[in-house]
Amino acid sequence: MKKLSLTVLLLTVFAGYSMAATADYVGNKSCSGCHKSEGKSWADTAHAKAVESLKKGAKLDAKKKAGLDDKDYTKDEKCLPCHTVGYGSKGGYSIAMEDAKAKYYTAVGCEMCHGAGSLYVQAGGSKGTIVNPRKSPETCFQCHLDKRGQFSLPNTHP
Numbered sequence: 001m002k003k004l005s006l007t008v009l010l011l012t013v014f015a016g017y018s019m020a021a022t023a024d025y026v027g028n029k030s031c032s033g034c035h036k037s038e039g040k041s042w043a044d045t046a047h048a049k050a051v052e053s054l055k056k057g058a059k060l061d062a063k064k065k066a067g068l069d070d071k072d073y074t075k076d077e078k079c080l081p082c083h084t085v086g087y088g089s090k091g092g093y094s095i096a097m098e099d100a101k102a103k104y105y106t107a108v109g110c111e112m113c114h115g116a117g118s119l120y121v122q123a124g125g126s127k128g129t130i131v132n133p134r135k136s137p138e139t140c141f142q143c144h145l146d147k148r149g150q151f152s153l154p155n156t157h158p
Helices: 002-022 028-032 036-042 060-065 110-114 118-122 137-142
Strands: none
Touching: 028 036, 028 110, 036 110, 110 137
16 A cells, blocks of 8 residues: 555656646746735745845855855856746746846746646646645755755745
8 A cells, every 4th residue: 555655646746747847937927826925925035036146246155155256147047047937948037038027037936846837827726737846845956956955845935
């Protein structure tokens, strides 16, 4: 019975990743339209201000710790995959994106943890079409490489 439960759990996790991987990014505005309280609490987090930390004069201690000079990294292709939504992926942030649209992608937004959301939006919020990082925080470790051993998701998610 334990073996069957583990198999079902693994299939569910990988199915969620697979669906999210084939979806397009839709931006934070699409998510917060339905998930208002989550969007509001997220807006006060460091994730919501992730691109701000890349600007010259910001987060000097963090830049020094990472061995970076104090300059503007907001267009640095090494930084953008972890500081924006879906950089380099279909529907995700691009440097050429218009400011009016970019404001919904220039942060560590919903889809950075839950996967690209177009299938979720099209399905009206069906749970099988989005990643649940509480059950499998692997999406977190794409950027938080140094945190795997100390990561405590229920205490860090808004």
